[in-house]
Amino acid sequence: MLYPSDAPQSADLFARASEVIPGGVNSPVRAFRSVGGTPRFMTSGKGALMTDADGREYVDLICSWGPLLHGHAHPAIVEAVTKAAQKGTSFGTPTENEVLLAEEIVARTPAQRIRLVNSGTEATMSAIRLARGFTGRSLVVKFSGCYHGHVDALLAEAGSGVATLAIPETRGVTATQTAETVVLPYNDPQALEELFTQRGDEIACLITEAAPGNMGVVPPVDGFNQLIRDLTARHGALMISDEVMTGFRASAAGWYGIDPVEADLYTFGKVMGGGLPAAAFGGRADVMDLLAPAGPVYQAGTLSGNPLATAAGLANLTLSTPEAYEKLATTSTTLQGMTAAALYNAGVPHRIQTAGTMFSVFLFADGVELAQVTDYAAARTQSAARFAAFFTELLARGIYLPPSGFECWFVSTAHDEQILDRIDEALPYAAGAAAAVG
Numbered sequence: 259m260l261y262p263s264d265a266p267q268s269a270d271l272f273a274r275a276s277e278v279i280p281g282g283v284n285s286p287v288r289a290f291r292s293v294g295g296t297p298r299f300m301t302s303g304k305g306a307l308m309t310d311a312d313g314r315e316y317v318d319l320i321c322s323w324g325p326l327l328h329g330h331a332h333p334a335i336v337e338a339v340t341k342a343a344q345k346g347t348s349f350g351t352p353t354e355n356e357v358l359l360a361e362e363i364v365a366r367t368p369a370q371r372i373r374l375v376n377s378g379t380e381a382t383m384s385a386i387r388l389a390r391g392f393t394g395r396s397l398v399v400k401f402s403g404c405y406h407g408h409v410d411a412l413l414a415e416a417g418s419g420v421a422t423l424a425i426p427e428t429r430g431v432t433a434t435q436t437a438e439t440v441v442l443p444y445n446d447p448q449a450l451e452e453l454f455t456q457r458g459d460e461i462a463c464l465i466t467e468a469a470p471g472n473m474g475v476v477p478p479v480d481g482f483n484q485l486i487r488d489l490t491a492r493h494g495a496l497m498i499s500d501e502v503m504t505g506f507r508a509s510a511a512g513w514y515g516i517d518p519v520e521a522d523l524y525t526f527g528k529v530m531g532g533g534l535p536a537a538a539f540g541g542r543a544d545v546m547d548l549l550a551p552a553g554p555v556y557q558a559g560t561l562s563g564n565p566l567a568t569a570a571g572l573a574n575l576t577l578s579t580p581e582a583y584e585k586l587a588t589t590s591t592t593l594q595g596m597t598a599a600a601l602y603n604a605g606v607p608h609r610i611q612t613a614g615t616m617f618s619v620f621l622f623a624d625g626v627e628l629a630q631v632t633d634y635a636a637a638r639t640q641s642a643a644r645f646a647a648f649f650t651e652l653l654a655r656g657i658y659l660p661p662s663g664f665e666c667w668f669v670s671t672a673h674d675e676q677i678l679d680r681i682d683e684a685l686p687y688a689a690g691a692a693a694a695v696g
């Protein structure tokens with residue numbers, strides 16, 4: 259099966275969207291800027307498949323950029339959301355499901371208190387404010403290639419869409435804001451130690467992706483998260499572990515389940531919302547209890563802990579059993595093997611990197627051999643042209659990858675053997691297309 263390269267219905271919708279929505283999309287990563295072509299407008303999804311406005315079916319390897327751990331329209335999630343909607347969509351008062359969701363997160367992670375919000379961006383923004391309120395300091399440390407949402411202070415050298423679109427600096431972020439953010443290379447213990455030696459007493463917090471997935475998957479080298487833990491503790495700064503992507507996906511307890519370094523604060527999102535807008539930040543009780551109304555750090559939200567979102571999140575986590583993670587791990591490993599085989603057979607230099615059940619694929623130009631991608635500089639040596647060719651061929655064959663080589667591939671428990679066979683059939687053609695780019 260080979261879909262035509264044009265997609266008339268999506269193209270028409272995209273033209274209309276471009277008149278009323280900047281760039282035609284509501285989040286830059288949805289655009290096809292770095293791979294070419296028209297973003298596909300989806301109309302429905304079921305399990306591992308989604309269907310676009312032209313009636314074409316795709317195997318989904320984005321899974322809504324992570325949340326859909328059990329595929330599209332899982333009956334248990336649909337039922338939970340439907341039932342919640344029938345009882346009322348929002349109250350602006352506390353509800354029981356907020357307690358249940360917070361309890362579930364506390365049970366799975368070291369966080370002692372949880373505050374629910376609507377997006378990962380809100381979670382990281384609030385965690386940073388809290389860290390500054392707790393320490394009375396202003397400096398924030400982040401790593402290049404890590405993405406923590408579009409928080410002003412955190413956009414410097416960010417991964418994800420900022421990396422894909424190669425935006426050197428985001429206009430609108432003031433010099434004062436960037437002056438309070440220090441960006442370090444990832445996986446560089448020496449740079450980290452030097453900064454803490456020089457400015458340790460100014461640092462409010464260091465925020466890191468627990469295992470980065472926004473410059474492609476670039477896991478921490480052995481002991482790196484522990485070094486962050488030790489240095490922040492020694493200098494009175496807080497460690498914020500951003501588990502928005504890894505949380506409840508890399509393992510049942512997120513990256514913490516694999517690399518059990520205890521942070522002071524955590525941010526969560528994606529899987530915990532089951533495909534609806536829910537996210538959270540949480541952590542040490544003594545820090546979290548500084549939040550209003552318990553304490554003086556203000557943070558609020560009209561729709562925080564929304565009944566539909568908490569219902570979806572709870573249902574998603576209830577489905578996320580040890581067996582589910584085993585299945586995800588097998589699917590992820592099988593898909594990695596198929597992809598590696600196709601690329602190897604086509605002679606495309608590549609590297610596949612994993613973080614628990616998460617993984618991504620770096621394609622390189624001929625002659626570029628990297629034993630490991632350990633930081634953003636290395637991630638940027640991948641071949642965008644090769645990735646574009648690989649992506650475009652897969653799309654034509656009904657396989658929907660994230661439209662950027664800087665993004666993680668996401669699978670779900672709905673990706674079964676039949677689905678994997680479909681991908682396996684398409685991969686050699688995509689690898690051939692990538693090889694042809696040179």
Ligand SMILES: Cc1ncc(COP(=O)(O)O)c(C=O)c1O
Pocket residue numbers: 323376377378379380382405406407408418467472500501502503504527528537
């Ligand atoms: C690690 C990480 N943190 C924060 C965010 C921001 O989350 P949201 O897009 O829900 O604002 C993302 C989004 O991809 C993420 O991957």
